[in-house]
Amino acid sequence: MMFLISSCTYLPESAGQVNEIIVISSPEDRILIEPFLSDVFSHSIHTPQTEQDFILKYRNPWELESYKKYGNIIIASLDFPKDSTTDILMQRILDKHKQNAQLLTLGDLYGKISYFA
Amino acid sequence: MDAVAFENILTSNCEWILEQYQALYEEKIMQEVFKDGKNNELSNKIFQIFGQSIDLQPDFKLIRADSLNSFIWVGRGYPYRWLTLHRSRKNSYLDIQSSWEQLKNDFSRYMPEITISSYYHKNEKASYGNNKIPVMRGIYEHSESDSGGPFFVYIFDTEQTNEVILISGFVNYPGHEKLLLLKQLEIIAKTLHKGDSG
Numbered sequence A: 001m002m003f004l005i006s007s008c009t010y011l012p013e014s015a016g017q018v019n020e021i022i023v024i025s026s027p028e029d030r031i032l033i034e035p036f037l038s039d040v041f042s043h044s045i046h047t048p049q050t051e052q053d054f055i056l057k058y059r060n061p062w063e064l065e066s067y068k069k070y071g072n073i074i075i076a077s078l079d080f081p082k083d084s085t086t087d088i089l090m091q092r093i094l095d096k097h098k099q100n101a102q103l104l105t106l107g108d109l110y111g112k113i114s115y116f117a
Numbered sequence B: 001m002d003a004v005a006f007e008n009i010l011t012s013n014c015e016w017i018l019e020q021y022q023a024l025y026e027e028k029i030m031q032e033v034f035k036d037g038k039n040n041e042l043s044n045k046i047f048q049i050f051g052q053s054i055d056l057q058p059d060f061k062l063i064r065a066d067s068l069n070s071f072i073w074v075g076r077g078y079p080y081r082w083l084t085l086h087r088s089r090k091n092s093y094l095d096i097q098s099s100w101e102q103l104k105n106d107f108s109r110y111m112p113e114i115t116i117s118s119y120y121h122k123n124e125k126a127s128y129g130n131n132k133i134p135v136m137r138g139i140y141e142h143s144e145s146d147s148g149g150p151f152f153v154y155i156f157d158t159e160q161t162n163e164v165i166l167i168s169g170f171v172n173y174p175g176h177e178k179l180l181l182l183k184q185l186e187i188i189a190k191t192l193h194k195g196d197s198g
Helices: A027-040 A061-067 A086-096 B002-031 B039-052 B098-108 B179-189
Strands: A003-007 A020-023 A044-046 A048-050 A055-059 A072-076 A103-106 B061-066 B071-076 B081-088 B114-116 B122-128 B131-144 B145-158 B162-174
Touching: A003 A061, A003 B071, A020 A027, A020 A044, A020 A061, A020 B162, A027 B002, A044 B039, A044 B131, A044 B179, A055 A061, A061 A086, A072 A086, A072 B002, A103 B071, B002 B131, B002 B162, B039 B071, B081 B098, B081 B122, B098 B114, B098 B131, B114 B145
Parallel strands: A003 A103, A020 A055, A020 A072
Antiparallel strands: A003 A072, A044 A048, B061 B071, B071 B081, B081 B162, B114 B131, B122 B131, B131 B145, B145 B162
């Protein structure tokens, strides 16, 4: 129940670049998950400089409020190591949407749910 | 879940996760690309010459058309972006080595001012509707402007025996990031359709 993808549908007021993904994670988890997420979003194109398809920007859970208008958000949390930030945030989101999945998407974190996996 | 379980979940769902973000990414780019409407006049002209067409932004202009050889070259101003459409032999694009040889021949025939750099050749697949189609990526040089940039070639199968339609996109924007401009051209390339544009 610790990994959640939230991807908002396009809104005119969406902040951030179109290929920017905000990753909300605790400092304790970040060091463990960053290599795996970087691998998933590793595709790049030589222009001839190397340009990544997606740019991952890691932010702390307590900064979520500042990023809720961003179009692409991933909230990633591990049970181990335990922490008092993302673990609680994740549980709140799961409880709010009555979900118990390890991986799920929300069409709009602050609005309607589009689909789950 | 610990880090190992996390890795396993990511690995087994990697394609699905990427598809979610790619779909959103392309949807956003599509909205941006066509926010000022479409250039139906030019799209219809391409259809008359080529038999198929693509949706284009209003500021695209026809650069070169060869109705005898079914070649179309359209583009727009700074930062320069070009798109070309041409037909070629499917057999030549079935393996990596022959595809690059054939592409060099095709470019040399239709756009002699453009040459393909020997660096950064990449063959991959891109989603197109529910399918995956071949894409070639590389760097081109343009002799007239003494500059160059990245290009892609989407290879679309046709109903004809041994025929493919190639849509190529070129970006020229020295000193700046080019990926988003390239992606915009890719979105346009994927609008390939039969029939006119209304």
